Amino acid sequence: MFRQLILPTIFLVLGYGFWISPDFKEIAAGVAVFLFGMLSLEEGFKAFTGGLLEKLLKRTTNKLWKSLSFGVISTTLMQSSSLVSVITISFLSAGLISLTAGVGIIFGANLGTTTGAWLVAGLGLKVKISAYAMPMLVFGILLIFQKSKELKGIGYVLAGLGFLFLGIHYMKEGFEAFKDTLDLTAYAVRGYPGVFLFTLIGLFATVIMQSSHATLVLIITALSAQQITYENALALAIGANIGTTITAIIGSLSANIEGRRLAVAHLIFNTVTGFVAILFIYQLTMAVDSISYFVGIEADNYTLKLAVFHTIFNSIGVILMLPVIPSMVRFLERRLKAKETSRRSAPKYLSQSASDLPEAMLAAVRQETQHLYDNAASIIAGGLSLPLNAIHSNKSLEDVIFNARTVIPTNIDQQYEESVKSLYADIVDFSSSYQGELSADQVEELFRLRAAGRDIVEAIKDTKHLQKNLSRYFIADNPYIHHEYNTLRMRLASVLRELHKVRQKSENDSATILSLDRLRLDMEEYDQNLNHNLSSLIRQKLISGPMSVSLMNDSGYASDVTRKLVQMGEVLFSESDLRTKSIEQSLSLSDEELTEMMHSQHNNGKDRSIL
Amino acid sequence: MKISKLIKKAETYARSDELKRKEKKKYLKKVIKKLRKHEDKLRQEYDSCTDFEKSRQLKQEIALAYNQRKKGVKILKSLKKKKRDRD
Known part of the structure; x- marks a missing residue:
């Protein structure tokens, strides 16, 4: 009521003043x-x-x-x-x-x-x-x-x-x-x-x-x-x-x-x-x-x-x-404390005032997508039956895997609904409703950030597919399948650890960001070795046919998780300016280029000529 | 639209395209330089490394940085070629 009266009163006072x-x-x-x-x-x-x-x-x-x-x-x-x-x-x-x-x-x-x-x-x-x-x-x-x-x-x-x-x-x-x-x-x-x-x-x-x-x-x-x-x-x-x-x-x-x-x-x-x-x-x-x-x-x-x-x-x-x-x-x-919210999915950085300037808006979207990644990382770690803090610690990953020999019950669907879905929707909503003008570089960055969010969500979905067989076989009595699935856990845990390390670094230059591609290379190599191992394991009847099919499928899922997380990391954890970031993206090797590189290393010892 | 105006517009467009190419070249050169430095550092580490697993990893990283740099040089060459073609 009082608020509504202020403006007319000011008008009246000013009007009277102008008159006299x-x-x-x-x-x-x-x-x-x-x-x-x-x-x-x-x-x-x-x-x-x-x-x-x-x-x-x-x-x-x-x-x-x-x-x-x-x-x-x-x-x-x-x-x-x-x-x-x-x-x-x-x-x-x-x-x-x-x-x-x-x-x-x-x-x-x-x-x-x-x-x-x-x-x-x-x-x-x-x-x-x-x-x-x-x-x-x-x-x-x-x-x-x-x-x-x-x-x-x-x-x-x-x-x-x-x-x-x-x-x-x-x-x-x-x-x-x-x-x-x-x-x-x-x-x-x-x-x-x-x-x-x-x-x-x-x-x-x-x-x-x-x-x-x-x-x-x-x-x-x-x-x-x-x-x-x-x-x-x-x-x-x-x-x-x-x-x-x-x-x-x-x-x-x-x-x-x-x-x-x-x-x-x-x-x-x-x-x-x-x-x-x-x-x-x-x-x-x-x-x-x-x-x-x-x-x-x-x-x-x-x-x-x-x-x-x-x-x-x-x-x-x-x-x-x-x-x-x-x-x-x-x-x-x-x-002045932040309102305690039980929702891990509540956005931390997406506020009205952050959309005043394009830089602030981009920074808010970037920080919030990192928050999305934090939530996703604990779901992915849960899907691997590994505690995230252990993955992020300095302990050797062999020890971490060895100590985690029981299944950690993780309902990925439920956790996705609780801590990821609405946060992702909020990020998309916030970035889409931005009204201000953006430069070409900023538009490109916004697209990259959106793609990073999508990669995170897809990595969770792939982990969900992976989880079903993984939680069955890594505790299986068959030592061969047990070993293979633990290797898979280790590979993915090393991806999470490496991303964490890069994120913690005070200064990430282009070389550090681009070196994340090594994680994809590792996974690609693992996938190829697995194909060789599988043939011999089946030949010797050490694992069953269904086991080998599961393992092949899950290795594919693990490769997808790795690729998506690395892509996300190259966008979210790079501290370069927007133009350099765009160059980093164009220099990151595609799947085909990585495979070609691996082949050339193996086939004619080209790696020796490089070294 | 008059022909002269059309030419003028086309010229402005081409100039802005050229400017963008120049900028891209500048940033690309910077990243390539960083990758080369990184590669050199890794090579030094590799030379003094005695651990088998570590040297395997280093070898892989060197190859990766080399291939990324090669990709950068390729893009740089194509940018230069585009400029030559335009001239």
């Missing part, structure tokens, strides 16, 4: 144009994120100071801490970055956002920026009409900047004209009541506009037109800093638990910083005066002094909070 004051109309239009500029800027930067952002994030977020610098620089360039925080949340949701890195970026973004105040106070008010706005708008719009994605992006950025400048111009003009009719400083409140009141106003204004940048520009222009006192302007800036967390909070509503944790970290940082600033506002004002004097800012240049204040109090926040980031992350992980 044309100057207020100009200021509000300035804010609207400014916000439109920010939207356009966001749109423009999104055009340049194709692959670059992912690479940058990987390289720049492995250390806290790097994430912090990334936050500062990206916010300075984009002039929007909100955009940076929303992108960070979506990358965190997709599992591309850690929570610590995310917190570092957000803290950095808080520092980066202070450059906006400097730009407006130092440049925006001194020069007639509307003069720059006009050509930017014209060139920007012309570029937006171009077909090339890059040119379009540049167009949006240019038009965005043009609108930002135009918005500032309107706000400045509005306040200047306002000065002649109404003196807002008459409403100034002194002392701590004033600090609290104006902090609240700043907070409220930022929540409405969802941009601290817009609030700050409004404060600076009002201050330059002497419509608010310097003291109240400081309080407004503190409020704006707290209010800006609303964008991250809204963004995190559609994110997973990691995204929510980050939004809370953002709120904690800005609230603590704001609280410290309110508490020591007079000391801070003195510090601003002395720093301003030191750097040569005139005593009555309140707009630049506000920029100094903004920078100082955000820097204090970073200095105060930086040492407590690890404990803050621990606290958030303890307090």
